[in-house]
Amino acid sequence: MSLFPTERSVRTTPEGLLWEPGERWVRGRKRDVTVVDSRHPVLVWEPGVPVPCYAFPREEVRTDLLRPAKNPRTGAHTGSQTFYDLEVDGELVENAAWTFPADDLAGHIAFEWFRHWDSGLDHWYEEEEEIFVHPRDPHKRxxxxxxxxxxxxxxxxxxxxxxxxxxxxxxxxxxxxxxxxxxxxxxxxxxxxxxxxxxxxxxxxxxxxxxxxxxxxxxxxxxxxxxxxxxxxxxxxxxxxxxxxxxxxxxxxxxxxxxxxxxxxxx
Structure with a gap:
């Protein structure tokens, strides 16, 4: 039996998104509040964007902290129409999260990682290491x-x-x-x-x-x-x-x- 996979694990959606299951324990925090605590993250690459983002199963997200976006940033992410504002300790962060339209990613929520437009979380961790700017690409060396x-x-x-x-x-x-x-x-x-x-x-x-x-x-x-x-x-x-x-x-x-x-x- 070969020790190497015969096919890449990256999958494609009709919308042109690439995605694959991640294996790292990922957490995202706003101030001292853990908003995301996921052991089943999904890495997603949008068309024309060289770096990936993470999408997380809803059950691993504090959805009680999310509100339908007052001013949704439609068009900011591939085909996305549903955006969420994040409210933590009285502070409202607009368009902090969104969902992708792909059936493959139904039930997942993505978050701004790097603080674009001041809409991201404050800290992200993969296992116990804090990660900055964007998730690391497993296909990059x-x-x-x-x-x-x-x-x-x-x-x-x-x-x-x-x-x-x-x-x-x-x-x-x-x-x-x-x-x-x-x-x-x-x-x-x-x-x-x-x-x-x-x-x-x-x-x-x-x-x-x-x-x-x-x-x-x-x-x-x-x-x-x-x-x-x-x-x-x-x-x-x-x-x-x-x-x-x-x-x-x-x-x-x-x-x-x-x-x-x-x-x-x-x-």
Whole structure:
């Protein structure tokens, strides 16, 4: 008997949703109130959305805290017409939850994970680990590997980094990111910003922008000062957006990729 499944567990609905049963114990809290406590979550991918969300059986949701939405955000999620406001200790959170129209997902309620429009919960946990931004995709892998490749980074013809001790971060569906020691970067050419982003695989990132004028995107350089354990080798190292700089690896200039981040890189 084969040790490997012959078919993927992901299933498709007529509405174009992809879904599969999850195996993690998932909890969601608003303040100190547990709104979701589920051992039977379902991961759902909406068309055109690169990251999944969770939907939960109604019996594992505090439905007594949900109210029919006063201003339903129709169209915000694939085919969804039923939205709920969440009321906890007198605080009303609009459009905190919704249901998908697919028969396969009948009896399930999905929640805003990352606080879009201030409509999400405050904290989410998979088992005992707090998770940020969105659920982790079980079909996505992230590896951080120390390397001896020679990496040179240029911005508008100026060399801003030169390193032979990078850590290469490989992440499914994204270009390789080159994390470099601070000593190998011309940090005098950059200034720190107050911009921060979160990643469920890596942690919270801090950013730098290029000094001076020119058509250089803001927040082009970032670092994870306290990365999650899975990518510990990148701690304190810095990486550039391949989409906006010129990177040469072992003497070969790489093409600038087009990714979901490309549109967000503004000058």
């Amino acid at each position: 992230v590896d951080a590997l120390p390397s001896s490749r020679h990496v040179v980074v240029e911005i508008a013809g100026t060399v801003v980094a030169d390193s032979r001790r990078p850590v290469l971060l490989f992440e499914t569906s994204l270009p390789t990111r080159y994390y470099l020691p601070r000593e190998d970067i011309r940090l005098d050419l950059f200034t720190p910003t107050d911009h921060r982003t979160g990643c469920p695989y890596k942690g919270t990132a801090e950013y730098w922008s290029r000094r001076g004028e020119g058509d250089i995107p803001r927040n082009i350089l970032w670092s994870y000062p306290e990365p999650l354990l899975a990518v510990a080798p990148v701690k304190g190292l810095l990486a550039f957006y391949n989409e906006a700089v010129d990177i040469t690896v072992d003497g070969e200039r790489e093409e600038r990729p087009v990714t979901p981040f490309t549109a967000s890189l503004t000058t």
